[in-house]
Amino acid sequence: MPGPIQSLERAAAILRLLAGGERxxxxxxxxSTLGLAKGTAHGILRTLQQEGFVEQDPVSGKYQLGAELLRLGNSYLDVHELRARALVWADDLARAGGESVYIGVPHHQGVLIVHHVFRPDDSRQVLEVGAMQPLHSTALGKVLAAYDPVAHGEALDAERKxxxxxxxxxxADFEALLEITKERGWASDIEETWDGLASVAAPIHGRRRVxxxxxxxxxxxxRVCEDGHIRSRLVAAVxxxxxSISRDLGAGPF
Structure with a gap:
């Protein structure tokens, strides 16, 4: 059986060290703490930084854990618990709003649909669980890009088709849109992704409000818009x- 890979062991030790204190x-x-040569430690830190697992303060040059680790930690929480906690609330939202409901999570520079409730009528509809949506144009994507630091960077760096x-x-326009989204707490998509369709979405927070x-x-x-704007009752319902889903996930009262 092959032995452990030393570079991975050292990277794990650095992450544990950074996680062990508040500074x-x-x-x-x-x-010095891990007994590594400075060149070795620096190379590992730079690699971890490039992958988003470590961040470097631009003023002091010191290191701390990065946002990508939050993403990985939340995935442990994970999609299954998110879906389980969201089932009842998503059904209620579909009935109250009369429209299709989607739950999405950030995934591979996009939004992965992990739960979909059909519009409560007799129309023919296609289940979209497992589908990917873009970050920059959909309501789900813009909310995630506004609140999730990794999704934010991905949306800014990607080609916005x-x-x-x-x-x-x-x-510049997209960054301003994300600022508005974070200020008001929800995002809209009025024919930005599909002609004839409009959406509104809000963020779900987990433990520690992440x-x-x-x-x-x-x-x-x-149906979704009135006078060119998302209907206020739909915004409130979403x-x-x-x-409600956030509270069930341990986010506490808002």
């Missing part, structure tokens, strides 16, 4: 559902 650590502190004439593609996903409704623009 940031400098290169000298990391190398124009799906319709209303898709926001310019970086974003773990988003919930939203999607439907025909004439935000209530997101808060």
């Amino acid at each position: 940031r650590l400098g290169l000298s502190e990391v190398s 124009a799906f319709t004439s209303r898709t926001v593609t310019e970086r 974003p773990v996903g988003a919930v939203g409704v999607t439907g025909a623009i004439e 935000r209530d559902a997101a808060r």
Whole structure:
């Protein structure tokens, strides 16, 4: 049986060291504490930083755990628990709003649909669990990009394809849109991804108020919108559902 890989053991030791205290650590502190040569410690830290597992303070140069570890930790929480906690609230939202409900999580520079409740009517519909949606144009994606630091970076760095004439593609405009999303606590997609369809979504938070996903409704623009804006009752219903799911996941009261 092959033995352990030394570089991985050292990387794990560095992550445990950074997780063990509240303060940031400098290169000298990391190398001396773990008995590593400075060059070795620096190379591992740089690799971990490139992967998002470690962040470096631009002023002090010291290191701390990165946002990607939050993502991995939340996935342990994980999609299964998120779906289980969201089932009842998603069903209630579909009945109250009269539209399809989607639960999405960040995945591979997009949004993975992990739960889908059909619109409560007799129309023919296709189950979209497992489908991927873009971060930059959908309501689910914009909420995740606004609240999840890794999704935020991915959305800014990715090519923002124009799906319709209303898709926001310019970086400055998109960043401003994310700021608005975070300020008001929800995102919309009014024919930015699909002609004739509109959506509204709000973030789902887990323990320690870390974003773990988003919930939203999607439907025909004439039902979801009024005078060019998302109907206020749908915004309220989606935000209530997101808060309820978040509380069930341990986020506490909002």
